[in-house]
Amino acid sequence: MIYDYQDDDFIIDFDKFNMEVHSIIKKTGCPYCRNQNISKYGYTSQGRKRYICKNCGRTFSETTGTPIYNSKKAINKWIEYIECMSKSDTLREISSKLKISLTTAFQWRHKILHAVKSKVLNVEFCNEVEIGETVMEKNYKGNHHGKLDYKDDNNEIRILSCVDNNSRMVIGIDEPFIRKTNLDHVLKGKIKINSIITTARNMSYVQFARENSLKMNMAQGRRFSIYSHLDNKKAVMQGRSFINFTKSFCGVATRYINFYSILYVIKLINNDCCKGIFENLYKNFFISNDMMRERDFDSIKLV
Numbered sequence: 231m232i233y234d235y236q237d238d239d240f241i242i243d244f245d246k247f248n249m250e251v252h253s254i255i256k257k258t259g260c261p262y263c264r265n266q267n268i269s270k271y272g273y274t275s276q277g278r279k280r281y282i283c284k285n286c287g288r289t290f291s292e293t294t295g296t297p298i299y300n301s302k303k304a305i306n307k308w309i310e311y312i313e314c315m316s317k318s319d320t321l322r323e324i325s326s327k328l329k330i331s332l333t334t335a336f337q338w339r340h341k342i343l344h345a346v347k348s349k350v351l352n353v354e355f356c357n358e359v360e361i362g363e364t365v366m367e368k369n370y371k372g373n374h375h376g377k378l379d380y381k382d383d384n385n386e387i388r389i390l391s392c393v394d395n396n397s398r399m400v401i402g403i404d405e406p407f408i409r410k411t412n413l414d415h416v417l418k419g420k421i422k423i424n425s426i427i428t429t430a431r432n433m434s435y436v437q438f439a440r441e442n443s444l445k446m447n448m449a450q451g452r453r454f455s456i457y458s459h460l461d462n463k464k465a466v467m468q469g470r471s472f473i474n475f476t477k478s479f480c481g482v483a484t485r486y487i488n489f490y491s492i493l494y495v496i497k498l499i500n501n502d503c504c505k506g507i508f509e510n511l512y513k514n515f516f517i518s519n520d521m522m523r524e525r526d527f528d529s530i531k532l533v
């Protein structure tokens with residue numbers, strides 16, 4: 231635990247936090263050879279703790295190989311940022327609290343969510359799995375280039391939403407209709423064989439179920455299905471609630487939707503509890519190798 235409680239809120243104890251970072255580094259080992267035989271080795275010129283690997287002899291800092299390796303800002307700024315994020319502060323609030331520009335605040339939010347994405351999406355659904363689809367209108371906010379990124383004739387995306395007893399996933403798909411190739415891309419290997427999937431009325435799932443040894447049940451399907459007691463209402467509700475969630479950010483540009491779907495899932499699985507969200511974000515952030523550079527922001531697309 232690295233928080234102290236104050237008025238139902240939490241504040242970060244940085245000494246405890248640094249100890250936790252140290253133990254994460256001990257566990258993950260040397261970023262070059264993954265050997266765990268490392269020891270402290272002074273500080274870098276930026277004031278970050280330095281380590282030396284006794285196996286390969288290379289030195290590295292506590293941020294080597296993490297998403298903030300190239301950041302000139304202090305490590306504590308990033309932690310404070312994650313704290314603000316877990317408390318749902320707006321970009322304006324974060325920018326004034328941390329004394330960083332709005333642009334930096336905007337980019338950090340996406341860098342953090344990009345870094346934790348693969349961990350959050352690394353789920354396995356099993357037994358009774360609900361899959362729902364929800365239509366979401368496209369939002370071209372922040373597109374100042376005079377031309378749209380998307381085909382003009384397609385003003386909607388589909389939100390694919392999955393739920394079982396333990397896991398959650400929502401993901402935006404830039405198609406007017408979810409195809410089998412989309413399912414292969416986002417769900418393949420994520421549903422345990424022999425699970426029953428209750429899906430939207432879309433034949434793409436039938437072939438997907440067959441290829442992945444899943445039992446198929448279409449919601450509002452044929453009455454004589456032996457699974458007719460199952461439905462996909464929870465998945466559909468989850469998709470709708472995600473769309474409402476994006477509205478709390480005053481609209482999210484469609485190309486960034488899948489950053490927000492990550493944040494939404496983290497909030498859901500932590501029951502909206504700030505410290506749970508914080509812990510989930512920072513732990514996955516510091517073990518991530520997924521960096522996003524400034525120039526990557528121009529080429530962001532949905533899955």
Ligand SMILES: [Zn+2]
Pocket residue numbers: 260261262263264265283284285286287288
């Ligand atoms: Zn090494």
